[in-house]
Amino acid sequence: MGLLIRSGEIVTAADRYIADLYVDEGKVLAIGANLEKRGAKDEVIEASGKFVFPGLVDPHVHMALGFMGTVSADDFEAGTASGVSGGTTTIVDFCIPPRGTPLLNGLEEWKARAKRSVADYTCHMAITGWNDHTAEEMRRVVEDHGITSFKVFMAYKGAIMVDDGELYQVMKQAAKLGAVVTVHAENGDAIALLQQELIAKGDTGPEYHPVSRPSSVEGEATNRALMMARLHGATAYIVHMTCREAVEALERAKLSGQHCYGETCPQYLLLDDSVFAKPDFEGAAYVMSPPIRPAHQGHHDALWRGLASGMLDSIGTDHCPFTIEQKRMGKDDFTKIPNGAAGIEDRLQLLYTYGVCEGRFDLQRMIALASTNPARIFGLYPRKGTIAIGSDADLVVYDPAVSGARSAKTHHSKSDRNIFEGFKVRGAPTHVVVNGRVQYANGALKVERGAGRFLTRAVTRARSEATPRPAGAALP
Numbered sequence: 001m002g003l004l005i006r007s008g009e010i011v012t013a014a015d016r017y018i019a020d021l022y023v024d025e026g027k028v029l030a031i032g033a034n035l036e037k038r039g040a041k042d043e044v045i046e047a048s049g050k051f052v053f054p055g056l057v058d059p060h061v062h063m064a065l066g067f068m069g070t071v072s073a074d075d076f077e078a079g080t081a082s083g084v085s086g087g088t089t090t091i092v093d094f095c096i097p098p099r100g101t102p103l104l105n106g107l108e109e110w111k112a113r114a115k116r117s118v119a120d121y122t123c124h125m126a127i128t129g130w131n132d133h134t135a136e137e138m139r140r141v142v143e144d145h146g147i148t149s150f151k152v153f154m155a156y157k158g159a160i161m162v163d164d165g166e167l168y169q170v171m172k173q174a175a176k177l178g179a180v181v182t183v184h185a186e187n188g189d190a191i192a193l194l195q196q197e198l199i200a201k202g203d204t205g206p207e208y209h210p211v212s213r214p215s216s217v218e219g220e221a222t223n224r225a226l227m228m229a230r231l232h233g234a235t236a237y238i239v240h241m242t243c244r245e246a247v248e249a250l251e252r253a254k255l256s257g258q259h260c261y262g263e264t265c266p267q268y269l270l271l272d273d274s275v276f277a278k279p280d281f282e283g284a285a286y287v288m289s290p291p292i293r294p295a296h297q298g299h300h301d302a303l304w305r306g307l308a309s310g311m312l313d314s315i316g317t318d319h320c321p322f323t324i325e326q327k328r329m330g331k332d333d334f335t336k337i338p339n340g341a342a343g344i345e346d347r348l349q350l351l352y353t354y355g356v357c358e359g360r361f362d363l364q365r366m367i368a369l370a371s372t373n374p375a376r377i378f379g380l381y382p383r384k385g386t387i388a389i390g391s392d393a394d395l396v397v398y399d400p401a402v403s404g405a406r407s408a409k410t411h412h413s414k415s416d417r418n419i420f421e422g423f424k425v426r427g428a429p430t431h432v433v434v435n436g437r438v439q440y441a442n443g444a445l446k447v448e449r450g451a452g453r454f455l456t457r458a459v460t461r462a463r464s465e466a467t468p469r470p471a472g473a474a475l476p
């Protein structure tokens with residue numbers, strides 16, 4: 001059964017134009033004027049006055065993540081369904097094998113959980129330690145399994161953090177493979193000491209979480225990660241950037257000709273650290289790392305400017321919700337509050353309202369940041385991330401004329417808090433098409449557990465043609 005979407009304004013990273021769109025068997029088959037139904041049973045969506053976006057790609061989510069002694073509240077089914085209702089039709093999750101676990105064993109376990117997804121999915125492979133087998137395991141992950149990006153954590157000391165020697169090894173091997181290294185950039189040693197000092201003083205509430213991870217520890221680690229990548233000619237992608245110091249480090253690297261990327265998330269653009277002072281432990285709902293930043297230090301401006309200027313490349317969510325009950329694990333010690341919050345379903349409406357409608361970037365740039373660039377950087381383009389003949393039929397029909405507000409009462413995530421509670425939004429998806437099938441229509445989800453497919457990805461390094469620079473060589 002085909003689907004005809006009539007008279008919508010199609011928006012891609014490059015274009016805006018009004019046209020009809022015909023899809024069948026999960027693919028976009030035709031784009032043009034006055035398209036007809038091809039079968040009697042074809043469904044028709046009238047999209048006049050509405051936008052038609054490519055399905056959003058979220059480059060940063062954690063479904064069913066075992067973390068800090070518990071498991072995040074959305075499994076792959078609930079989390080991807082939540083995403084579909086908000087216009088996200090592809091996720092890049094993280095496979096995080098514990099230190100010492102072979103990567104492929106970790107991957108098998110991750111795939112068993114991920115197969116409940118309602119939308120297409122892939123993952124970044126985390127490297128949490130280094131031994132004699134890791135380089136070869138990384139090669140197999142890329143060449144045999146189609147996972148072409150890695151993840152390192154420079155924070156969470158004593159758990160999943162890598163030290164500088166391990167970071168060196170990962171960058172070196174990833175450069176050889178042409179894979180991207182995504183980096184959680186915070187100085188884990190400094191944070192561990194700051195946390196100890198605060199707890200020793202009796203400063204145990206959630207309001208001390210941001211005090212233990214100031215922007216200087218993020219700026220330092222961001223610069224270090226980028227320099228380690230430069231040392232080996234690796235491609236670094238800094239995840240969830242929150243602050244001026246980090247944006248400045250990325251800017252220096254980019255302006256010197258280094259091939260690297262930066263991501264931020266809506267919470268770092270729209271919230272400030274006053275959230276941690278909410279009474280009755282409600283501040284815990286906002287505990288995530290890096291933390292939400294103070295309002296008056298220029299962080300928010302630096303991020304918005306980075307998005308508009310091209311210094312930042314993508315917007316993910318770091319979707320990783322925990323219920324307030326789970327957060328209570330840290331009621332006497334903020335270092336034990338599970339880190340994370342929901343966001344996959346809020347991203348599109350927030351970016352449209354506070355990015356596009358407030359004139360910070362245009363519609364095409366929004367699509368670039370939330371769909372096209374993540375697809376390109378991580379080897380999913382043009383199957384994902386655009387509307388073109390032959391692309392997957394992942395589409396969002398967005399009505400700009402309606403308005404509403406984000407709330408935990410109406411969101412589809414299993415999280416009992418929404419960190420954007422009460423945020424006014426303009427426009428909403430009326431229909432979300434996943435693999436050619438309408439899975440969300442006018443407020444109702446019609447998803448199917450397990451309908452999502454594991455996506456194998458290509459190595460897409462823009463400079464793969466170039467001869468690798470010898471370690472330590474200066475950039476031009």
Ligand SMILES: [Zn+2]
Binds near residue numbers: 060061062318
């Ligand atoms: Zn994350």
